[in-house]
Amino acid sequence: MSCPIGNSNGQDAAQQGEVLGAEVGMLYGEYLQLDKILSSQRMLSHSDKHPVHDEHLFIVTHQAYELWFKQIIFEVDSIRDLFDEELIKESNTLEILKRLNRITLILNLLVDQVPILETMTPLDFMDFRDYLSPASGFQSLQFRLLENKLGVKTEHRVRYNQNYSHVFGTDAEAIEALQRSEQDPSLSDLVQRWLERTPGLEKDGFDFWDKFQASVEKLLKEKEEQANNEESEYLKNYRLMDIQKRRDVYKTIFDPKVHEALVARGERRFTYKALQGAMMISFYRDEPRFSQPHQLLQLLMDIDSLITKWRYNHVIMVQRMIGSQQLGTGGSSGYQYLRSTLSDRYKVFIDLFNLSTFLIPRHYIPELTLEMKNTLTHSKSAKTSECIDEEENNAASNGLK
Numbered sequence: 001m002s003c004p005i006g007n008s009n010g011q012d013a014a015q016q017g018e019v020l021g022a023e024v025g026m027l028y029g030e031y032l033q034l035d036k037i038l039s040s041q042r043m044l045s046h047s048d049k050h051p052v053h054d055e056h057l058f059i060v061t062h063q064a065y066e067l068w069f070k071q072i073i074f075e076v077d078s079i080r081d082l083f084d085e086e087l088i089k090e091s092n093t094l095e096i097l098k099r100l101n102r103i104t105l106i107l108n109l110l111v112d113q114v115p116i117l118e119t120m121t122p123l124d125f126m127d128f129r130d131y132l133s134p135a136s137g138f139q140s141l142q143f144r145l146l147e148n149k150l151g152v153k154t155e156h157r158v159r160y161n162q163n164y165s166h167v168f169g170t171d172a173e174a175i176e177a178l179q180r181s182e183q184d185p186s187l188s189d190l191v192q193r194w195l196e197r198t199p200g201l202e203k204d205g206f207d208f209w210d211k212f213q214a215s216v217e218k219l220l221k222e223k224e225e226q227a228n229n230e231e232s233e234y235l236k237n238y239r240l241m242d243i244q245k246r247r248d249v250y251k252t253i254f255d256p257k258v259h260e261a262l263v264a265r266g267e268r269r270f271t272y273k274a275l276q277g278a279m280m281i282s283f284y285r286d287e288p289r290f291s292q293p294h295q296l297l298q299l300l301m302d303i304d305s306l307i308t309k310w311r312y313n314h315v316i317m318v319q320r321m322i323g324s325q326q327l328g329t330g331g332s333s334g335y336q337y338l339r340s341t342l343s344d345r346y347k348v349f350i351d352l353f354n355l356s357t358f359l360i361p362r363h364y365i366p367e368l369t370l371e372m373k374n375t376l377t378h379s380k381s382a383k384t385s386e387c388i389d390e391e392e393n394n395a396a397s398n399g400l401k
């Protein structure tokens with residue numbers, strides 16, 4: 001933060017600070033309430049005969065994380081507000097991109113911050129670990145809220161962590177905030193609603209999904225023909241088996257019943273229509289109106305990746321500090337519990353990662369009709385698009401659309 005008034009380099013600056021402070025009514029420390037923040041490092045080991053130097057780092061690191069969690073939640077909430085509209089203005093899409101990008105930069109910082117705490121040795125940690133028990137990051141309300149607001153569902157969590165009451169049981173405010181964060185539409189819910197409105201999915205319009213299915217069928221038929229022409233029986237059978245496997249994989253997206261079964265098992269999260277929207281955007285990302293939506297989907301994956309990286313760095317640090325056979329101060333199995341949170345069940349946007357499974361070579365991608373090409377090029381003519389400009393929005397609110 002650039003602040004001309006708080007930089008007291010010598011008397012002049014201090015005097016200047018006083019003058020400015022009098023004018024604007026507040027100084028750097030007051031504005032930032034540093035008295036509260038900087039007096040919040042209460043080292044429990046220092047009340048003992050053997051103060052532990054590294055407890056200071058331990059406290060400051062956790063506090064820094066919590067501040068950044070707060071900022072991320074602030075951004076996620078604002079993005080959810082922007083998404084929670086029937087029609088998203090193009091200017092809002094830019095703002096959403098900017099804020100998502102900011103979140104990824106903060107998460108990068110949080111991932112990179114772990115090695116700083118790893119400069120503390122396990123022996124040093126042991127010196128003060130008993131003081132902090134039963135406190136644990138497991139009780140980080142903000143971390144849980146963040147997971148819920150992004151879209152981690154209770155039923156996808158490791159069983160040990162499916163019930164808040166044994167962690168936050170006596171804290172009614174925390175329980176209420178957690179319940180609200182579960183009930184309100186998560187970022188994932190809102191993104192799905194937006195994807196469902198992707199222009200080009202309309203059955204009576206471009207009907208992307210039918211065209212895509214036809215392309216896949218054509219591709220597999222051609223591959224089958226090639227396989228049948230193989231001279232070697234072994235190679236032929238191998239190729240045909242491979243094609244059958246591909247067919248089964250495509251069935252999981254073309255047969256709505258199979259899709260629903262995967263959703264019920266928690267292996268797929270997106271609604272059928274949202275999945276189609278995401279697929280369409282990834283195929284036609286070079287079209288001007290899909291460029292921002294495509295970037296947005298990339299950023300959502302980045303967020304998932306970075307949180308998984310943080311979980312991974314944290315679990316490695318935990319193993320280094322307490323090994324893999326000690327319980328955590330929060331009462332879990334420690335390392336074993338944390339390792340299980342690295343699974344795909346904790347990835348909110350897993351379906352975006354898995355889109356690559358269903359890609360087809362460029363020349364099989366269904367060609368855009370002239371009308372569709374026009375829709376994806378000029379925002380003003382895109383009457384069914386979710387990304388509309390100001391003028392169109394007014395028209396929409398006037399009932400013209």
Ligand code: HEM
Binds near residue numbers: 066317328330341
């Ligand atoms: C010496 C360093 C650390 C150790 C040994 C440690 C240990 C643990 C353990 C064992 C758990 C599992 C829950 C339990 O306590 O039973 C846990 C959970 C957690 N810790 Fe740490 N931790 C450390 C640093 C941090 C830091 C710097 C943060 C930053 C905020 C943090 C945040 C969390 C969170 C959010 C959880 C819950 C994760 C989940 O349930 O998915 N921890 N930690």
